[in-house]
Amino acid sequence: MTAPQRRRRPPVFALVVASLTVAFLAIPLIGLLTKASWSTLWNDLTTPVALDALRLSLICSLWATGLSLVLGVPLAWVLARTQLPGRSLVRALAILPMVLPPVVGGVALLVAFGRDGLVGKHLYSLFGIQFTFTTAGAVLAETFVAMPFLIITVEAALRSMDGRYEEVAANLGAGRWTTFRRVTLPMIAPSLIAGTALTWARALGEFGATITFAGNIQGRTQTLPLAVYLALQNNEALAVALSLALLAISVVVLVSLRGWWLGTIKS
Amino acid sequence: MSSSPQQTSMRRPLIALVAVAMVAVGATGCSSSAASSDTTTTQPKVGGSITVSAASSLTGAFNQLGTRFQSAHPGTKITFNFGSSSALVLQIQQGAPADVFASASTKNMTAAQSSGNIKGKPVVFARNTLEIVVKPGNPLGITSLAGLNKANVVALCAPSAPCGAAADTVLQQAGVTIPTSKVTLGADVKTTLAQVTSGNADAAIVYVTDAKAVGHAGEAVPIPKSQNVVTSYPIAPVTGTTNAALANAWIAYVIGPEGQKVLRAAGFLPPG
């Protein structure tokens, strides 16, 4: 006699742990919400400081994400698809900013790209380019810290992708670039989008490297996290309001992106 | 017992690293620091813009002063770059286009001077001193530094932060040692203070200006002058400034009656 097939339920243990994890992630947010002064929230968020920070955060994080794509994807491709010597060293170098405390990353950037820095002094004397106290500096700092997330995700995707599809494309008359654009990129699209989202989120939350390297100037380098830090000095309500804005932006973008991305996989 | 600088610098490797980088950069950048004497503060017509790199504890007061200065001197623009004094020095040493440096400690100002990044002689424009902050209503009845031993947890700034070094001195002068197991170290004065206002620590030693900003979330307990230390806030133009006139005008404004009034309201002590 065969027992009727019972529907498999998720194990209780997994459910318990999952609930605890959700609580662990959600409670700090709730804490932040209880700290908010709702009556002044709108006024706080429409002050010039807050608006500047919002605008800069969006601009810088998007630029950093774009730069990461332009610089990171080719590197990921080289790491995944070529046999160049020293690749493991380059890979370690590429993920170094992930383990480096961001403030140290900022110091390193300053020593390298500051106006008197190793490379920075030449950039300044030859082209008049200067990063410290400029929005470009904030973008650079965010890129430095966030790009590893893209490189790692894309390289892993390229590695797990069946490389024979690229041979198929070549056999069908496609050159390297066409193959990359019409075969490789679409095939790693889910990972590319996930990596881009991660990179953007990391850039949006970047604090240490930005304040150290680019400085903390309203309207120029003062992104939301930096504004939160300063607001903590003398206006806690503003700090909470800005944090909530930061959270809201990231949640909205990540959730909508995820919906879209799952959609592209299914279709 | 009381935490030694070596121990804690290992606990905070990143600050140590920053410090090392600072020293290294400072040593190589040590060149001419010819003291020029053009800091005369007449009332010339000033214009243009400057960037003031200031310690973050000055955020409130300087923002207020900046607005007032600009309306008093139409056509000028004061831009602030707030951060930790040590990071600000590093930026300046690496060529950041700052015009004025306002430091929360003489140590960082000296570092900037010895690397040749300061023009003329820095002037102290404000001072700060320490206070104990306890939970509202002072449930443990802490009324002195010695009373800190009644606390289960005391929040102090890390020794690498100016407030941490000052707190260490204060405790030494009072002959009070708090067991390391009862001490929590904050990265800066705000995180240290937050340990008390969030109820985790029973007491903290912080600057008067920060204690003043706490409001109802805590209660201040003064430290007697004999046991206390006073830290100075020096200000000076940066060597590379492209608008020395405005830089000097701003410094004069901060030192002057207007500036002092605002700084006093924020809880700072007068410079002399």
Added chain:
Amino acid sequence: MSLDADMRVTVGTFEERIHLDVADGEVVAVLGPNGSGKSTLLRALAGLRPLTAGRIVLDDVVLDDPDAGVLVPPEHRPCGMVFQDYLLFPHLTAAANVAFGIRGRGATKADADKRALEWLGRMGLADKAESKPRQLSGGEAQRVALARALATSPRLLLLDEPMAALDVGTRGSVRHQLRRHLAEFAGSCVMVTHDPLDAAAIADRLVIVEAGRIVQQGTLKEVTTRPRTTYIADLMGLNLLTARASGTTLVLANGTALETASPATGEVLMVIAPRNIALYLQRPGGSPRNTWSTRVSEVHLMGDRARVLVGEPVPVTAEITAVSLAELGLTEGSPVWASVKATQIDTYPAQAG
């Protein structure tokens, strides 16, 4: 002669050395065990792996010649390829998959789309044009892959294990269709397979590759009736032994003598079909002269037939009915008598040619 390829490829310590001529309209099947170098051969022809030495010439155009420094990259070779597992681009529809190659050869998008639909129609897949590869059956996917390869108007068509990804049940009909489509193809075709049934059904000529060398080639009949290596003999299900012949007597390496009907001299290969070997529990009386005592080493039941492997002095496989197997009660290690008629031993010279 359309394709003339003298290929030498070194992979680590493995050196492959194969000469392949394929005429226009000819379909050549390359058969060989795993690791024999069949796929490397296709990859070299497609330009996905450069030759170490040698020369590939297609229609008088040199595609690869290391000595002369010539190497035409894959995207510029007139070679269509049906890859193993077909490798249809999963993110593109069937029509877009076919159009990809047409565009790769320089057509405009509109033109490529139109011709892709024509090709799918020719393959009986007009209704699948907008399907993604994962919505296609194995046979349909194969036809899309074939359309994709043929749509580029190649002079050389390469098929890499085109049947391996199919269910056993559908293979027969797919094989038949593939044969029909290949018959219309004017260029040269090379198909790699490890299944002699595919080779038999589709190819005009068989090339057997083992350990990087061609060990035998010829028509299906030549290869299947006179295999030159045990790999081919095993594929065809035949027993292959070497012997020295003098007259009608064949002497095996271990000294055992067997009698054959047609006389020969020197080193010969001898083939015995398994069903022509009889097994007995007692020494059989009467006619068969080739009779020997041995032991069963393995027994494989295959439906109503059984293959019984026997050991020395003449290690061969005998095929008997399952009923006989039960009657004889044979298991591994059973003593048994084996015999074969002299007329059922076929011999041919060990040296080819």
